[in-house]
Amino acid sequence: MARAFAPGKCILFGEHAVVYGHPAVAVAIDAGVEVSIRESSKWTIEGMDFDPSRHPHITHILRDVFKYNGVPLEIDVKSGLFSAAGLGSSAAISNAMGAALQFHIDPDSDLDRIGLARMGHSAEAIAQKGRASPTDTATSALGGCVVVSGELVSETTHIFDASLETPEGERTWSISRAIVPEGLDAWIVLGFTGIGSPTGRMVAGVASLLEEDPSKETEMEAIGKITHAGLAALSAGNLEGVGIAMNACHERLKSLNVSSPELENLIEAARPHSLGVKLTGAGGGGCMVSLTRDPRRVAEAIEIAGGRPLISKLGADGVKILT
Ligand code: MEV
Numbered sequence: 003m004a005r006a007f008a009p010g011k012c013i014l015f016g017e018h019a020v021v022y023g024h025p026a027v028a029v030a031i032d033a034g035v036e037v038s039i040r041e042s043s044k045w046t047i048e049g050m051d052f053d054p055s056r057h058p059h060i061t062h063i064l065r066d067v068f069k070y071n072g073v074p075l076e077i078d079v080k081s082g083l084f085s086a087a088g089l090g091s092s093a094a095i096s097n098a099m100g101a102a103l104q105f106h107i108d109p110d111s112d113l114d115r116i117g118l119a120r121m122g123h124s125a126e127a128i129a130q131k132g133r134a135s136p137t138d139t140a141t142s143a144l145g146g147c148v149v150v151s152g153e154l155v156s157e158t159t160h161i162f163d164a165s166l167e168t169p170e171g172e173r174t175w176s177i178s179r180a181i182v183p184e185g186l187d188a189w190i191v192l193g194f195t196g197i198g199s200p201t202g203r204m205v206a207g208v209a210s211l212l213e214e215d216p217s218k219e220t221e222m223e224a225i226g227k228i229t230h231a232g233l234a235a236l237s238a239g240n241l242e243g244v245g246i247a248m249n250a251c252h253e254r255l256k257s258l259n260v261s262s263p264e265l266e267n268l269i270e271a272a273r274p275h276s277l278g279v280k281l282t283g284a285g286g287g288g289c290m291v292s293l294t295r296d297p298r299r300v301a302e303a304i305e306i307a308g309g310r311p312l313i314s315k316l317g318a319d320g321v322k323i324l325t
Pocket of ligand 1: 013016017018019020021088090130133134135136137138201205283284
């Protein structure tokens, strides 16, 4: 039997703009996905027959990446993430499945986190019709605080590069680690609206908006500048500055039409107890994120407003094999 865990992620700044090469900063969160596999007489998932069309990420990892043709597997997936909620659950499934499969095939090999991030990215690209940044998969694979950008961002540690043929042409991203001071006195609290929102649909909506109204490019550039400022504040341990950048990023995301009344409701509920608050991930429904020194109070405010809260530290470990 092989078991692996991969964390979800939360984007602090730069979602959507990162698809077009602008920078984004994301952290791995405590909650994630555990995948276990064992050899069996037939293919099953969660005790039911495995239908590849219902599990595109797992199927992609098995067939296209590992070209697995061994004995059938019994696959179990335990998720602590709300799905289609902007927390990178599909990236975490890809990474945990890839890690478990790598261990199953060759238990002595070192876990190839960069390889897993690349595999997950190709699965996301298929699901998002060719427009997907490597943010979710890289953050879940590497853990900590990850910067993804069309250009290498100074004062970060470069880890690898990724590229993709998108409908707008070939894009390349540089993936690096942000240097964040230890022991920051702040938590993130995620609030799920209860409304699932497929990333592919939201990304396609932004692409149509940019086509209809090219002046919206300025919002993308503004998000890029805010992300640089937010990253500088984070690296200096200036939490108030991080909060200001999060608030500013949210305003720009609103003008890309990716917020919703349900997200705004949770954001307003959390604001009085937050250093900064914004939607996170693709938007539409999904989750908002608050940066706070008082996570219990924010979680209560989210719950009272009708949302489902999840508290996490800023930057959990990346994908790992569970023994
Ligand atoms: C999704 O978590 C983040 C988006 O920027 C899409 C992507 O980066 O592929 C909306």
